[in-house]
Amino acid sequence: MNSVKEGIDFSELIQDDRIHGSLYTDADIYNEELTRIFYNGWVFVGHDSEIPESGDWVRRNIGEQPVLMIRDKTGQVQVLMNRCTHRGNLLFTNKAGNDHHLLCPYHGWVFDADGTLLDTPEAGGYGKQFNKPDFNIPKVNHVDSYRGFVFACAAEEAITLAEHLGDAAQLLDRVADMSPSGEIELSGGWLQHRFKANWKMLPENDTDGYHVASTHQSFVMATSSQAPDYVGEDSLPQVRDWGNGHTEIDFTPGYRKVDKTFEWYGRLSESKVPDYIAAMEQRYGKEEARKKLVDGPPHAIIFPNLFLAEMNIVYYYPVAPDECVQVYTPLYLKGAPELNKRTIRQTEGAVGPAAFLLADDVTIAERTQIGLRAHGSDWLDLSRGVDREEVDKDGHPVSHLSDETSNRAFWNHYKAVMNQ
Amino acid sequence: MLPYEEKERVVAFIHLEAQLADEARYDEWEALWSDQANYWVPRRDGLDPATQVSHINDNRARIATRVAQLKTGYRYSQEPASPMRRLVSNIEIEPLDESGYRVASNFLLLELAVQSTNDLHLWGGRVTHELERAGNELKMRSKKVVLVNGDEPIPNLAFLI
Numbered sequence: 001m002n003s004v005k006e007g008i009d010f011s012e013l014i015q016d017d018r019i020h021g022s023l024y025t026d027a028d029i030y031n032e033e034l035t036r037i038f039y040n041g042w043v044f045v046g047h048d049s050e051i052p053e054s055g056d057w058v059r060r061n062i063g064e065q066p067v068l069m070i071r072d073k074t075g076q077v078q079v080l081m082n083r084c085t086h087r088g089n090l091l092f093t094n095k096a097g098n099d100h101h102l103l104c105p106y107h108g109w110v111f112d113a114d115g116t117l118l119d120t121p122e123a124g125g126y127g128k129q130f131n132k133p134d135f136n137i138p139k140v141n142h143v144d145s146y147r148g149f150v151f152a153c154a155a156e157e158a159i160t161l162a163e164h165l166g167d168a169a170q171l172l173d174r175v176a177d178m179s180p181s182g183e184i185e186l187s188g189g190w191l192q193h194r195f196k197a198n199w200k201m202l203p204e205n206d207t208d209g210y211h212v213a214s215t216h217q218s219f220v221m222a223t224s225s226q227a228p229d230y231v232g233e234d235s236l237p238q239v240r241d242w243g244n245g246h247t248e249i250d251f252t253p254g255y256r257k258v259d260k261t262f263e264w265y266g267r268l269s270e271s272k273v274p275d276y277i278a279a280m281e282q283r284y285g286k287e288e289a290r291k292k293l294v295d296g297p298p299h300a301i302i303f304p305n306l307f308l309a310e311m312n313i314v315y316y317y318p319v320a321p322d323e324c325v326q327v328y329t330p331l332y333l334k335g336a337p338e339l340n341k342r343t344i345r346q347t348e349g350a351v352g353p354a355a356f357l358l359a360d361d362v363t364i365a366e367r368t369q370i371g372l373r374a375h376g377s378d379w380l381d382l383s384r385g386v387d388r389e390e391v392d393k394d395g396h397p398v399s400h401l402s403d404e405t406s407n408r409a410f411w412n413h414y415k416a417v418m419n420q
Numbered sequence: 421m422l423p424y425e426e427k428e429r430v431v432a433f434i435h436l437e438a439q440l441a442d443e444a445r446y447d448e449w450e451a452l453w454s455d456q457a458n459y460w461v462p463r464r465d466g467l468d469p470a471t472q473v474s475h476i477n478d479n480r481a482r483i484a485t486r487v488a489q490l491k492t493g494y495r496y497s498q499e500p501a502s503p504m505r506r507l508v509s510n511i512e513i514e515p516l517d518e519s520g521y522r523v524a525s526n527f528l529l530l531e532l533a534v535q536s537t538n539d540l541h542l543w544g545g546r547v548t549h550e551l552e553r554a555g556n557e558l559k560m561r562s563k564k565v566v567l568v569n570g571d572e573p574i575p576n577l578a579f580l581i
Binding site: 095187188189190191192193194196215217218219221222223325327328329330340341344345347348349352353354356359360362363364366367370 | 461463467470471472473474475476477482485486488489492493494495496497498535536537539571572573574575576577578581
């Protein structure tokens with residue numbers, strides 16, 4: 001790995017209770033992030049259920065790099081660079097497909113779904129020194145999955161996915177265990193949303209409980225959401241630092257006090273989803289099923305680019321220092337069609353460029369990006385809650401939902417990665 | 421062939437709907453809808469809205485919520501509302517049911533994102549309106565907007581498209 005560009009001292013820019021504005025604007029810092037966070041760390045790429053059959057592939061971005069997540073003929077998920085090894089041509093332009101051979105349209109080179117170069121047209125033109133295996137498509141070195149969530153890490157030597165996730169693996173368990181089959185199915189397609197703002201504002205904002213009452217007050221005023229009952233001075237939900245930059249807004253203390261099922265699902269009446277409840281009880285037993293239906297799915301960030309957004313799965317990628325893309329799909333539960341047909345309508349109401357929540361987050365992020373051009377007060381404050389933060393029984397820092405424990409957790413891990 | 425006056429009436433409705441949306445005249449726009457309504461912006465044409473997530477798939481109640489949110493004064497993604505103008509053309513009208521019409525048209529929309537970047541956004545696509553007669557008036561039963569770039573990363577779509 002390249003050394004940190006001279007002159008950038010991340011320990012100076014990221015202090016315990018404040019961060020420097022240049023972290024969102026500086027092109028050198030941005031390039032260093034691509035190298036260290038996206039090209040040498042574990043990143044979320046997709047979900048197993050998106051490519052169920054051999055030859056299935058989807059296009060993705062790791063940082064700025066176009067890649068393919070593809071299931072090869074042995075059933076293994078591979079993450080390949082979306083680039084022909086001959087002259088650099090983009091292999092696939094569509095979003096998804098099924099191909100057992102990857103054909104480059106430029107000169108007709110053909111690759112196997114695991115990246116192996118199979119054929120070069122008019123092969124006689126290549127001399128003795130041409131060694132075919134040298135032209136296999138580069139694969140991302142480490143690909144692993146947990147509960148179907150596929151992550152990749154391009155570093156030569158890497159910690160394991162289990163080490164990267166740490167205790168936050170429980171958050172992925174909580175997502176998958178909302179399903180009566182223990183499996184989720186990301187088959188609803190992705191809404192794609194462009195932000196003219198630095199990508200780090202997304203993980204920060206996604207587990208920031210403080211902004212809800214202000215940024216989203218129009219949502220609160222126009223809908224009958226349960227949300228306003230769970231944010232505010234006396235509310236019980238907490239933010240949590242899960243370690244390694246993974247963060248959460250944990251609503252369960254609030255939901256458990258109310259002790260009603262589906263508070264998290266807009267107070268859905270049990271009578272609307274009897275089949276789902278019966279299937280959950282059959283799999284987990286009555287008591288455990290009820291507990292899951294009181295708690296609901298998590299609201300959490302898996303560092304650096306996955307947002308477990310309750311009944312939505314969300315990820316994002318950087319495009320430029322001042323631009324990124326966030327995408328959303330409904331969290332479909334395998335074996336719960338009755339719930340899924342409601343979930344898609346919830347997704348459309350909550351997230352995406354036209355929905356009632358995220359559009360306002362985008363506007364705020366874009367305004368912040370412009371505000372950061374003004375100097376004089378060059379720091380962003382992150383001190384909220386430092387004096388009332390506690391440690392939970394598992395050793396994770398927690399604090400009131402409106403506190404910046406989650407944002408400090410993100411930046412602490414960011415600093416460690418950037419200083420490595 | 422549709423009688424000339426009837427055709428003019430339908431075209432005038434399509435132009436009025438576009439104008440009310442452009443000018444953020446929310447109550448007047450909402451009043452164009454019938455009681456049964458579907459306001460639909462799929463990611464692209466040919467997707468099943470039952471399983472494939474759309475940008476917008478509002479029934480009548482959700483249209484009311486959308487308008488109510490825009491009117492709060494705190495819908496920051498449309499506060500202030502984007503100055504907009506759209507051109508509507510290539511209008512094709514066909515009879516529908518007893519007394520309604522299916523109207524297809526193309527549009528090109530200029531939107532200025534004054535809430536944040538002040539970028540000028542260019543939107544375009546194909547719209548299908550389903551209109552029904554309510555007494556002497558026309559009402560919208562459905563409006564489907566297929567954006568040219570709906571399945572790409574797009575900026576905020578918080579205004580009335």
